[in-house]
Amino acid sequence: MRSTDTPAPAAGSAADALATPDDLDALQNTAEPRLKADLLPLLAEADLLDSPTTWGSVTTPAGAFRLEPVRPGRDLELLTGWMNDPEVAAYWELDGPAAVTAAHLRAQLDGDGRSIPCLGYLDGTPMSYWEIYRADLDPLSRHYPARPHDTGIHLLIGDGTNRGRGLGTSLLRAVADLVLGNRPRCTRVIAEPDIRNTPSVSAFLSSGFRCCAEIDLPEKRAALMIRERALRNLL
Numbered sequence: 001m002r003s004t005d006t007p008a009p010a011a012g013s014a015a016d017a018l019a020t021p022d023d024l025d026a027l028q029n030t031a032e033p034r035l036k037a038d039l040l041p042l043l044a045e046a047d048l049l050d051s052p053t054t055w056g057s058v059t060t061p062a063g064a065f066r067l068e069p070v071r072p073g074r075d076l077e078l079l080t081g082w083m084n085d086p087e088v089a090a091y092w093e094l095d096g097p098a099a100v101t102a103a104h105l106r107a108q109l110d111g112d113g114r115s116i117p118c119l120g121y122l123d124g125t126p127m128s129y130w131e132i133y134r135a136d137l138d139p140l141s142r143h144y145p146a147r148p149h150d151t152g153i154h155l156l157i158g159d160g161t162n163r164g165r166g167l168g169t170s171l172l173r174a175v176a177d178l179v180l181g182n183r184p185r186c187t188r189v190i191a192e193p194d195i196r197n198t199p200s201v202s203a204f205l206s207s208g209f210r211c212c213a214e215i216d217l218p219e220k221r222a223a224l225m226i227r228e229r230a231l232r233n234l235l
Contacts, residue, residue, distance in 0.1 A: 048112065048113040048114045048134055048137070049113060049114065049115075049116055049132060049133075049134060049151075049183075050182055050183060051069065051116070052067040052068070052069060052116060052118050052132060052178070052182075053067075053068060053069060054182070055067060055178045055181075055182045056178075058174045058177055058178055060122075060170040060171065060173075060174050061170050062122060062123075062167055062170055062171075063122050063123035064122070064123055064124075065120060065121065065122050065170075065171060065174045065175075066120075066121050067118040067119070067120055067121075067130060067132070067175070067178065068118060068119050068121060069116055069117065069118050069119075070105055070109075070117040070118060070119055070129075072102060072105055072106075072109070075119060075126070076098055076101060076102055076105070077098065078119075078126060078158070079101050079105070079129060079158075080097070080098040080100075080101045081158075082129060082156060082158035082159075083095055083096075083100070083101050084096070085158070085160060087160065087163070088156050088158075091156075091193075091194050091197055091200075092156060093219075105117050108131070114133060114134040114137045114138070115131055115132070115133035115134070115138075116131070116132045116133070117129070117130070117131050118130045118131070118132060120155075120171060120175075122171075126158075127157065127158055127159055127162055128155060128156065128157045128158055128162075128171060129155070129156045129158060130153060130154065130155055130175065131152075131153065131154040132151065132152075132153055132175075132179065133151070133152045133153075133154075134149070134150070134151065134152070135150040135151060135152035135190040136148055136149060136150040138152060140152065140190070140192060140217070143215045143216070143217060143224075144190075144212070144213065144215060144224055147187060147188060148185070149183065149185040149186045149187070150186065150187075150188050150189075150190050151179050151183055151186045151188075151189055151190065152189070152190040152191060152192070153172075153175055153176070153179070153189060153190075153191050154191070155168070155171070155172065155175075155191075155200075157171075163199070164199070166206075168199070168200070168203035168207075169203045169206040169207045170207075172203055172204060172207035172209070173207040173208060176189045176207065176208065176209075176227050180229050186229070187228065187229045187230075188226050188227065188228055188229065189209075189226070189227045190224070190225070190226055191204055191209060191224075191225040191226075192215065192217065192222035192223065192224055192225065193222060193223055193225065194220045194221070194222060194223075195214055195220070195221045195222060195223050196220075196221075201223050201225075204223075204225040205225075207227075208227050208231065209225040209226060209227045210225070210226060210227075211223050211224065211225055212224045212225070212226050
């Protein structure tokens with residue numbers, strides 16, 4: 001299920017803003033180079049989450065898997081259909097017209113970059129929805145001892161034919177590997193599935209996460225799942 005507040009990615013990058021000739025000249029001609037005040041927010045945003053677009057793909061037992069940030073104009077109809085699947089709606093609570101799903105996506109896409117909604121592609125076919133977010137900057141951090149750069153994940157498998165055959169375990173392992181492989185300052189991947197969602201909890205456990213606690217969140221009682229970078233090579 002989704003977290004309580006999930007703002008989202010900013011469009012520009014600090015590197016783009018710094019790469020102008022005027023800025024370079026200013027830095028060369030200043031005894032003590034200083035960043036312009038208007039560049040500081042861009043640097044903060046660039047530090048939140050690297051774009052999953054650059055993370056590449058990972059091989060799973062079911063095929064090649066990759067993440068791609070959601071584009072509402074292309075993906076809204078597909079995601080709305082998934083959100084109206086009763087098995088999904090029971091935990092995500094986003095069933096209804098496309099406007100409901102669009103509002104949920106917009107809260108992230110118009111945010112500051114700390115949460116990125118993504119489609120999961122398996123052998124080129126979109127079949128799952130993911131939210132990659134900074135757990136240490138999320139309201140979730142009030143409910144557990146967060147560490148800097150903790151990265152959280154939410155997941156739903158869209159097509160019912162892909163559920164119940166162990167695919168969730170493979171995908172969770174793959175996405176945790178992508179996060180840890182591309183975010184060097186992240187030492188832990190965090191998740192908080194609804195404790196009632198036994199298949200989800202089981203998939204996290206089978207993919208190398210451990211259940212550290214049960215926590216009461218505003219919308220659910222959750223299993224706090226953590227996968228440590230230190231154990232990555234042992235899994």
